[in-house]
Amino acid sequence: MEIISFKDIKDIIKRGDVIGLAALSASNLPVNVLKHIVEAHDEYGNLDNLTLMVANDISDYRGDGYDLDSFISRKMIKQLVLSIIIGSPKTIEAMKDGDVEAYFVPQGILTTHYREESNKFPNKITKIGLHTNVDPRYNGGKVNKNTKTDIVSLLEIDGEEYLQYKFPKVDVALLRGTYADTKGNIYMNHEAHLGEGYGVALAAHANGGKVIVQVKQIVQEGSFKPTDVFIPSELVDYVVVNDNPKLHRQSMQSYYDPAISGEYRVNGMQEEFNALSTKKVILRRSAQFLNKGHVVSIGFGISNDLSNLLVEEKADNLVQLNIDIGNFGGMIGSGKNYGMNYNVDAKLRHEMTWDFIYNGGLDVAYLSFAEIDQYGNVNVSKYGDRMNGCGGFIDISQTVKKIVFSGTMVVGSKTICADEHLIIEQEGHTKKFVEDVHNLDFNAKYSRELGQEVYYVTERAVFKLVDEGVKLIEIAPGLDLEKDILAHIAFKPIIADNLKVMSNKIYQQDWGELKQIIQDNGSNY
Numbered sequence: 001m002e003i004i005s006f007k008d009i010k011d012i013i014k015r016g017d018v019i020g021l022a023a024l025s026a027s028n029l030p031v032n033v034l035k036h037i038v039e040a041h042d043e044y045g046n047l048d049n050l051t052l053m054v055a056n057d058i059s060d061y062r063g064d065g066y067d068l069d070s071f072i073s074r075k076m077i078k079q080l081v082l083s084i085i086i087g088s089p090k091t092i093e094a095m096k097d098g099d100v101e102a103y104f105v106p107q108g109i110l111t112t113h114y115r116e117e118s119n120k121f122p123n124k125i126t127k128i129g130l131h132t133n134v135d136p137r138y139n140g141g142k143v144n145k146n147t148k149t150d151i152v153s154l155l156e157i158d159g160e161e162y163l164q165y166k167f168p169k170v171d172v173a174l175l176r177g178t179y180a181d182t183k184g185n186i187y188m189n190h191e192a193h194l195g196e197g198y199g200v201a202l203a204a205h206a207n208g209g210k211v212i213v214q215v216k217q218i219v220q221e222g223s224f225k226p227t228d229v230f231i232p233s234e235l236v237d238y239v240v241v242n243d244n245p246k247l248h249r250q251s252m253q254s255y256y257d258p259a260i261s262g263e264y265r266v267n268g269m270q271e272e273f274n275a276l277s278t279k280k281v282i283l284r285r286s287a288q289f290l291n292k293g294h295v296v297s298i299g300f301g302i303s304n305d306l307s308n309l310l311v312e313e314k315a316d317n318l319v320q321l322n323i324d325i326g327n328f329g330g331m332i333g334s335g336k337n338y339g340m341n342y343n344v345d346a347k348l349r350h351e352m353t354w355d356f357i358y359n360g361g362l363d364v365a366y367l368s369f370a371e372i373d374q375y376g377n378v379n380v381s382k383y384g385d386r387m388n389g390c391g392g393f394i395d396i397s398q399t400v401k402k403i404v405f406s407g408t409m410v411v412g413s414k415t416i417c418a419d420e421h422l423i424i425e426q427e428g429h430t431k432k433f434v435e436d437v438h439n440l441d442f443n444a445k446y447s448r449e450l451g452q453e454v455y456y457v458t459e460r461a462v463f464k465l466v467d468e469g470v471k472l473i474e475i476a477p478g479l480d481l482e483k484d485i486l487a488h489i490a491f492k493p494i495i496a497d498n499l500k501v502m503s504n505k506i507y508q509q510d511w512g513e514l515k516q517i518i519q520d521n522g523s524n525y
Contacts, residue, residue: 001184001236003218006032010040010047012210012238016078017171018051020114020200022350023058024325025087025252026065027192027340030176030214032247033240034066041076051079051168055111055196055350056325056391059087065247072100081151081167083107084300084391092387098146104381105134105141105152105165107324108354108395113167114199115351118206124165125155128358128395131443133381135163138440143387173197173204173211176248177230181221184233186213190261192250192340193325194230196350201235212238216248230349251340265343269331273312274305276509278408278415278459281422283309284506286366286406286457287514291521294319294363297396298332301368302406307332313514320345322362324392326353354392357399364402367393371437372456374491376444376465378405379437384430390441397442402453405442407432409458410488420504421478422459433470433489444469461485462502468494477504 013019023029041047052071059067069090071077079101085092095102106129113124129152134141140152155162175197177186188194201211213236242248245255259266274280279302287309290296296319298306310316311331322328329345348356356362370386371379378397381390397403413428444465447454454465462474471494475485481499486492505511 001180001233002238004238004240006036006240008238009033009036009212009240010044012212013037013047013172015046016049018053018168020170020173020203021052021054021058022173022175022195022197022200023054024056024193024195025058026060026249027251028176028195028197029058029060029067030174030212031060031065031067031249032242032244033174033212033214034070035247038066038070038074038076041074048074048076049078050076051081052077053081053110053168053170055083055107057084057086057088060249060252075099079168081105081110082389083110084389086388095143096387098144101147101149102143103141103147103151104143104389105129106390106394107392108357109165110167111196111199112351112354113165114170114196114203117167117169117203124167125157125162126165127160127162128398129163130161130398131440131446132394133390133440134394169207169209170200170203171207171209173200173209175200175211175213175231177213177215179217179219179224180213180215180236180239181219181223181233183221184236184239185221185229186215186231186236187224187228188230189224189228190216190250190256190258192260193327194347194349195325198231198235198349199351201231205235210237211235212240214240214242214248216242253340259342260340262344262347266331269308269311270342271308271334274308276417278417279305280309281417281459281506282406282408282457284511284514285462285502286404286455287313287315288517289364289402289404289455290319290518291363292318292518292523295361296321297357297362297365297400298323299365299367299393299396300391303366303368304332304334306366308334309514313512315515315518318515318518322353324350324353324357324396326350354395357396360399362396362400364404365396365400366404366406367397369405369407369432369456371432371434372405372463372470373434373437374469374493376447376454376456376470377437377440378442378444379439380441382439393441397447398450400452403447403455405454405456407458409433409460409485415459417507420507422476422507423478424484428488431488431490433491433493435490463493466494470494471496472499474500474502476502477507
């Protein structure tokens with residue numbers, strides 16, 4: 001391991017390199033390293049034609065740092081391999097316009113492939129992604145027409161179908177830790193989550209590449225327990241020491257909060273409980289599918305606030321929440337705090353969390369939707385002017401036993417809750433229940449083959465996936481079936497013979513019944 005200055009980085013990275021990053025938003029993002037790469041390109045103009053691989057969305061969100069948009073605006077990137085992108089508007093526009101080659105692939109597949117990327121395990125072979133947009137029989141994860149190279153192929157082994165993912169080899173790993181000791185071991189003491197930096201370092205090392213790690217401080221060898229080492233020194237080539245707090249943020253909100261890194265526990269939810277709203281009604285109804293003991297995956301979107309609701313209802317001790325980045329248990333932050341847990345029970349490396357998920361560790365997943373079609377297929381990644389990517393949606397939805405998709409029924413509608421029922425003040429402008437989804441992230445037919453239990457929850461109605469398609473099983477109190485529901489669905493759903501009315505109690509300010517409902521649902525142990 002060699003301690004270098006940030007200005008030395010320009011002599012390590014070369015034009016055309018494949019760069020592996022391991023971060024979530026600003027967390028674990030080596031912003032000062034990115035800053036000096038950009039500045040070197042501005043001065044010398046030779047750090048372009050790069051391929052960037054990143055399993056999670058990265059952005060400083062504050063406008064005072066360096067992220068994907070800093071590279072894209074300078075035309076430094078030739079190719080992107082991503083799972084999700086939300087906070088980089090210039091990058092999204094470049095992908096739409098075909099100015100950069102890009103792929104959206106399942107997050108877990110991208111994350112776990114790094115540690116297997118060697119001559120002994122040349123490619124990733126898996127069933128994850130079959131019958132979705134990632135499958136080469138659709139478009140193989142390609143984002144635009146200028147993306148030509150196939151990185152996903154279809155295989156048949158012993159009469160069964162698999163996908164083979166062939167990712168670019170990593171030349172440079174750009175990573176972050178809290179401390180490096182004098183030998184070069186990396187520690188993650190102050191980080192909000194562990195991430196997949198170990199795997200990215202392995203991939204670069206196996207390829208004869210270089211591993212650069214940004215840290216806060218160098219400490220004496222032996223300062224921490226051997227079991228605290230996140231990346232061993234044998235995988236670390238260079239360490240750079242950051243002295244600018246805003247370029248080494250623990251999260252978007254803070255440079256360092258010891259409660260987020262798990263160094264002490266807090267009393268109570270660190271955010272206000274959500275006010276009564278359409279979103280809260282959807283979450284209240286969705287949460288009623290939980291059983292005591294369920295291990296629950298919390299997806300990005302409306303389900304961010306499920307933890308908030310469980311704490312408010314004093315039911316958080318009945319289930320175990322999981323964020324696929326690697327945090328288990330605790331109170332999960334909402335909105336921009338997503339993925340930043342207080343009172344976590346365990347932190348695993350990102351790739352280890354996907355091992356847990358792929359091997360049946362989850363009981364139920366709470367996921368969002370952008371579109372649902374007549375067959376029950378779901379689009380979450382590309383719709384209207386939005387281009388988000390699939391994130392871990394495909395991995396989780398093809399692995400878990402039960403799925404609860406949550407979202408509003410109509411884009412742009414304005415609703416309120418009053419007198420214990422739903423009132424539609426202004427109708428929306430775009431249907432989310434469509435004849436055919438524009439992008440296939442969840443394949444309903446394949447889900448039936450996997451034997452999954454699937455529900456779709458909105459503020460107006462609840463649907464269930466059955467062999468024949470989408471079945472309407474509940475409607476909200478105060479709504480007209482034809483005018484308020486069926487008129488805003490582009491297909492005719494199956495209507496249950498015993499169509500029920502959702503409990504009017506979830507439309508009132510205070511509820512307080514979730515804990516008993518989960519207990520009555522029985523134990524998952």
